Amino acid sequence: MKMGLNIKQIRSDFPILHQQVYKKPLIYLDNGATTQKPKVVIDTVRELQETLNSSIHRGVHYLSEQMTSRYEAARETVRAFLNAASTNEIIFTSGATGSINAVAFSFGEKYVTAGDEIVISEMEHHSNIVPWQMLCDRKGASIKVIPFNDNGELILEKLDDLLTDRTRIVALTHASNSMGTINPVKEVIKKAHAKGIPVLIDGAQMVQHGEVDVRELDCDFYIFSSHKIFGPTGSGVLYGKESILEELPPYQGGGDMVDQVTFEGTSYNTLPFKFEAGTTNYTGAIGLAAALDYLHSIGFEAIGRYEQELTGYTMEKLGGIDGLKIYGKAANRISVFSFLMQNIHPYDAGMILDKMGIAVRTGTHCTQPVMDHFGIDGTIRASLVFYNTVEEVDALIEGIQRTIQMLA
Amino acid sequence: MKMGLNIKQIRSDFPILHQQVYKKPLIYLDNGATTQKPKVVIDTVRELQETLNSSIHRGVHYLSEQMTSRYEAARETVRAFLNAASTNEIIFTSGATGSINAVAFSFGEKYVTAGDEIVISEMEHHSNIVPWQMLCDRKGASIKVIPFNDNGELILEKLDDLLTDRTRIVALTHASNSMGTINPVKEVIKKAHAKGIPVLIDGAQMVQHGEVDVRELDCDFYIFSSHKIFGPTGSGVLYGKESILEELPPYQGGGDMVDQVTFEGTSYNTLPFKFEAGTTNYTGAIGLAAALDYLHSIGFEAIGRYEQELTGYTMEKLGGIDGLKIYGKAANRISVFSFLMQNIHPYDAGMILDKMGIAVRTGTHCTQPVMDHFGIDGTIRASLVFYNTVEEVDALIEGIQRTIQMLA
Amino acid sequence: MTDYNEIQQDIVDEFSVFEDWLDRYNYLIELGNDLPAIDPKYRTNEYLINGCQSKVWLHADLVEGKLLFNADSDAIIVKGIVALLIKLMNKRTPAEILENDLFFIDGIGLRQNLSPTRSNGLLAMVKKMRLYAMAYQARENQNKES
């Protein structure tokens, strides 16, 4: 296979990949849970702590000055990555979960009342289910669910009926973390907008696989986690259209998000600061920007092409294993694969693969409704990114075959 | 002055302190905003990213296993630091602001209704004002304020009247970030408990100056930020009594904080996970534990003694400057000093000190009500920790004198 | 009957011959396969210890002062460890179980399976076994008194 990336070079950028576990070379196929960090990200975080660390905004002194401009430059990097119209639309959060909770709260407080409906899909991650359930519990609203078919593809025909005049927002994942499906979010957004309903897209599993253009999608909110796109933990992004964010009440209260504070009343700061209460994780945000710069240097297009080839190869190889069933067979997909072998318990398989040095995830992957759909307790999930190789896929296949021998 | 710390050794542990800014040695006196990180913290963060990075809990594989046990060991380190009864009482959050917002929301949803009252103090940081105001706005409750006298000490006699049968919670800072006052929190807690009212203590400015014993204090909640106690940014702690946390609804929804998720309803995980939605900042939490271990290795008692001497010295020197007024003169204090010189604008002073290499903060320090109390727009604040020295204080004093010469 | 700790030591010795993890697992799989399935009447939610990734069912009786355990798991490696626990604790008095530390799991390198964050139900099962022992001991003491 001839693929357009210098994988050897790329792998050398990721220190963790050269490790041994149980005296076997590490084969890390749990990228859906979290991705590894290139050296440039690790070094940026270290450099910031060794030379610049200082609280941002409001500081008159040199370190604060420098750190503030690095932080605001990171915001610009994220803006460009998403092609947002303005840095006022880029909020740094604690992660994808933090971002969704912020929207569910702020949007919910302003626009959701008893009898209203929130539309999500059957394949959402718990982080895009539970915040809406909590909101519905508080407000007396209810959740409506777009189902998927047995290939793991949304049944879009159902959407029209689900979008009623009580629907306040649609919250949909861009790519499924357990089945790999890439959803036709643009179509969903169009349908929702036709009825005046805003849409939140959960990009937690999409951004690490390719560039996203929020203006082309015309989504109202877009969220993701830094740690899933090769950046540091504890950081995330909430994109929101400026006109909408302007109208929303803040999510958290604290330092930096206020203008004037008296006990009689408080006025809030302008965007994006209104949504960044307290000392933000500036190290995380700047580390995320370093990760995005790194991805740019490799090229999103090349990454996308490489991953598509890897995906095709993996699907073919997995499909060739007797008694192995793949859950989620959408053609338009990211390099995430869920499967089960005969009646082998996924936990057993995971433990055995682990001892061969192969890190996969087993269980529900925080998408219990997906498991319920298929009537299973969990799957084995291998999730790949551009630093994974054909050889690693081969090792996985061999590992699966050995596991079957041991257990079947 | 003979002080019981090997300051030279200690300073060599902090890479950032050996920098030059504007060709002058950096004198970092903005520790109230954020503290610097010792090498061991920076190295821990790097090591985790280079060798162990993996999503915690639920993972069957080696990295996940190892990272999980490091994370849970960090929880135990924090438990021991606070002398909490159980690790179930230690929640990792995104920071002090995140911790307070979590309590204001979860406690507020459960226990606060129209007509209820929240008691805070006049010297709270905005992060311990605004979340309660937002709660009160939502619920139709109101804020009552414990005032302080012109020395910056709480007027405790007022407390008895403020604690009524409508008071649902008292939220009080352990130490003032703008005046340095250490509050008699134990007495306040006793008075509140006598009326059955729980108390949250904001320890954001206290923990970096000495060990805290939550069981001795008998506080119901205690919160702080990692970045202010020599740990990484983007991480914080919420301590809550287990019996109380058990009763509270979760704050954020997402992965890991649930037990079962269906669209009909969701059941939550046990403590502490119920309050840790999504992928937590495990790198931050483990880095925080490394910072606490470092502090232990130096000894809290020695740190406390050193800082007290440094505080006495600084107060004396500042007091000797003609026309300089100190705001906050409580005897029981941390090494944080707010002041103004004659009619010099604090911003001018901050800019000039900056160019001498001296990093101070100017402005309201997110305590606008404190400024309003004194009828001023802001102060200059120098905030010291145990790596600061007598020589640095001398340089500050000299810098102030030069500033006065330039401006007065 | 062999001494409680002797059995533990035997298990540790047995495992020490395996150099490869997969051999250890093969052995556990064998043990798991050999352990009879739990009586279907106990394979119910009432006796379920939910480990979120794998399930364990456990039931215990006291017969003539000795505990009789009946246990199972839906994951075979977990079931192998369950088999070892049963081999050790079955037909023991509550006192024996409560007096002695459990060291063999650590000794055969499976400690992580008993860590509090492991979601396989084993730790909860071990705790439950000890709880059964305590409950039956308390009941026996009561019977003696009355």
Add this chain to the structure above:
Amino acid sequence: MTDYNEIQQDIVDEFSVFEDWLDRYNYLIELGNDLPAIDPKYRTNEYLINGCQSKVWLHADLVEGKLLFNADSDAIIVKGIVALLIKLMNKRTPAEILENDLFFIDGIGLRQNLSPTRSNGLLAMVKKMRLYAMAYQARENQNKES
């Protein structure tokens, strides 16, 4: 009157003799002290540009096609920079102000004072000065048309 950009270059040259930051500040303080205080009727909330740490007041008139600025700050170094801005922009036509880039602040090493996150009100003041220029230009064009 000297060319707009020549004045900017003059300021840059003037500052280039200072090797030490404190000398630069001393000079700014002098300029600040020399700038007459704003007419009290403009030192009001209506003309305030709140920079959260220091305040700037600004008012502008158009007299015979030229802008007349009146400005002040409560912080003296900021007022010194204000004085430089006034020296440059006062008695200029709106067109002159709108056509030319502002490069001297960068050139004298004070760029950070104009960064969007700087809370001294200067950036907002510069924006406001240009806004005044735009508004008066629009008004003049209208007058011509009618």
